[in-house]
Amino acid sequence: MRAFFTALALICVTFTTAAFEIEEERDFPVDSPRAELRILSTTDTVTFAPLIDAFQRLRPDVSVHYTVASSQEVFQAIYGENAAFDLVISSAMDLQMKLANDGFAASHSSPETQSLPQWAYWRDQLYAFAQEPVVMIASRLAFDGLDLPQTRQDLVRLLRDHPDRFTGRIGTYDPQLSGAGYLFATQDARQSDTFWRLAEVMGSLSPKLYGASGDMIDALTKGDLAVAYNVLGSYARARLPLDGDSVIVELKDFTLTLLRTALIPQTAGDPVLGGAFLDFLLSENGRRLIRDEAGLPPIDEQALAAEQHLRPIRLDPGLLVYVDPIKRKRFLAEWNAAIIHP
Amino acid sequence: MRLALPPPRSIRRRLILQLLVVAALLAMLLYFSIRSVARDAVETTQDSVLGAATTAIAEQLRGSVDGVEIDILYSAFSMLGSISEDRVFYRIIVADQTVTGYEDLPVPTETAPLLTPIYYTRNFRDTQVRIAAVIRAILVGRTSVRVQVLVAQTRQGQEAIVATMANRGAALGLGFFAVAALLSLLTANTALRPLNYIAGAVGRRGPQDLRPVTQEAPSEMVPLITSLNGFIARLRGALSRTETFITEAAHHIRTPLATVRAQAEIALRQTEDADTRQTLHRMIRAIEDSSRSASQLLDHATVVYRTDQRANERFDLGDLLRGVVRSLDPTADLKDLILATSLPDDALTIEGDRLLIESALRNLIDNAIKYSPADNRIGISLIRANESAMITITDDGRGIGSLATGDLVGRFKRGGNVADVVGSGLGLTIVDEVATAHGGTLDLQNREGGGTCVRFSLPLL
């Protein structure tokens, strides 16, 4: 009898706990909390903690529960499971756009949100708080003698001309595994034809595929990779030593700029609190902390204007196209054909 | 006699009100028109973009051996994002089966020609969306497969634009209304100006002015002016008939009376019989009485009529008094009465109705002559007393008895001691009314040592 009830309890617990996969979870308690802010994010805790600490200095009555998951899981949590979080932060712009477009985001407006440039928000539901270039990282040692490619054409030519040097030593995102990777690949393909040629070339060189920027960076520093393509610039700057062997290249033909976005889901337990944290992120103080403490580039219109090669990914319904399963299937099929089975 | 008229309704107010109402209605009409036009325009524009996006996707469809190949163009959706931040939904149906997209997006109810977008508005989930549908027939193998491509957008962007335009329309409407209000005020005033002008012109006329109104009037006023002129003509006719009547009556009544009196005087000369003489005396006295009364009644009637609408002019009171004294000299002389006048050298100018004042002076001096015993002196003086001209008439007669001035001037009131003297009692009433009409005063007192002192004063200019 007891076993039966235990089994029943376990089943119940399984059903009531979140079905989406959580990578990290951490509490930021305070002495006398009057409210709890629940944040679901794709950004790791280490990066985000200083921001939470700063927020709690402003709001000592708020304790924070910070959950990290992959972008797909984050999407699923809200879209499929209606999980109750007060703020959802993700680098997967397309999945965030789908959430907002399909009515899962709540509206929020404030002086801070109104201070954003037009390309950094969608409706009053989706807000970008960081703009990150998507870069290429290379090992100087591996390039010994060769010029660092400045454009994708350069890279294609380089790879084609020196297969021996780069075989098995090129890395990039696996778009099947990583939502960010899928986004970068699809946006890349949108921008120019060179993507497919690059994919084909890479495919012929036994590329290594990864699920996260961090892994690619580690591989490069370890010496496993000579080149890693489509890496999150902020991670690269954070992890790679300044005078080290590795170098960050922003390709001059175009460098995709990712917008990290936040939204307040309809299922939020305390949307006002979520809005408060969002406003904090977008405030002057918040932006400074994002840059200095989190190491992420805050939204900066002038910076974009200054660097002509930076191309921010547009926050518009176009992002929905590659979320479409048929389109996704088509793209991945082509990608597989190019990379895996050349 | 004042008529109790109902409170006047203002044409001006009514005109302005009606114009304002019309302006308000037009302004609202303008507003709603703008709204409607804006809505149509925006919808048409949005529809064309939506249609273009849908058509672009539809055109990408390819038929292959396996089925229909679908490739949704990124630019199709991105294009939709460029015109507004509306949410986007889509649905692709191949042979009545939803292949991708939002399954509950409503299909069109009417059939559409191939590759031409049709548009319809539906409720979808929790909001209203505008859907464009494009139908294509794709050849798969040997069969023709019907493919429907639906792309929808929420309408917030459109609503926002329409609202902006509507606000502008409202501002325009309000501005228009304000201008119209101003114009209607101006129009009302201008339109009614001829009315005020003519009313003013007629109002400024003197009391005797019975000329027809000849000012230029707008055609709407012509009936009124014609009626008024008709009325004036009738009044003039009535007045002249009355005057003629009075003249005729006076003539036909007084002429025989004159005959009677003349005959009585003749008879008196011809008889010595005391009784006959007494009879004839009585006759003559009766005739004098009747004549005097008639004169005073007519005089009084004239005074009452004229004091309402005086024909004011400026003249020297001294000159007028001199004239009246000269005219009554013979009458006084008959009783050996001396009219001793004391008039100033310089002019004492007053403003008033000359004929009324002459009538008053005539009555006063005539009174003095009548009531004074023969062989006496009547003092008539005119002096300046502060702001007034004062005429003082003194006689050595029998005084005014015990009655006060107020009583004496009552109509037909005669003093207690003058029953034997012929008179109707209207004389002083006339003088008092003239005095009042000109803002002057009349005062009667007994003199010490006998006689009456009458003071008649008029304000100086």
Added chain:
Amino acid sequence: MRFLLVEDNVDLGQSVQKRLAMDGHAVDWAQDLHSAQDHLGVASYDLILLDIMLPDGDGRDFLAGHRRAQRDTPVIVMTARSAVSDRVALLDIGADDYITKPFDFAELEARCRAVLRRRGGAAQTRQAFADVIFDPLSATLTIDGDTRELRNRELRLFEILVAAPGRIHSKAQLCDRLFSFAETVTDNAIEVYVGRLRKKLVGSRARIETVRGVGYRLTDG
């Protein structure tokens, strides 16, 4: 005096003519304006008594025409209208004076005298009796060059007496003619005026004789 009476009413015209004749005046009577013009054409008058309403026209028009033609015979208008405005109008047209019907003949006489005095022509009316020169217009008695002024009733009394010297006038008659019919007259009123007149006649041959119980008469010597 020589009057031209212009009056269309027969009874009144007759009465006035007769009454004036009783005082010794000569009266020509015209019943309409045409005859009035005819009369004026052939004779000259001391005064015109003019009625307003005549069968062949308005007396005022006649008066205006009379004046325009530079005829300056004095005119007294007999009018039935008594309003001040009417009187003023008459004077403006050229009347010398007016009198309202029915009128007191004594007043008419007084006004005629006043008009004539204003106009001059005193010479024609002067009369002489005994050694007295009597001028009714200037109301004076001149005895031996000494001119004495007469007051109104004294004048009228003398006029009555001198019109028929030697004739006895009764007190009653004299009262009628000297006093207005509206006045109360005392018994000795006539005596008073006779006395005054006697004083003015001192130094002349003329005498006013009292005929006891009968009346008074004027005698020479």
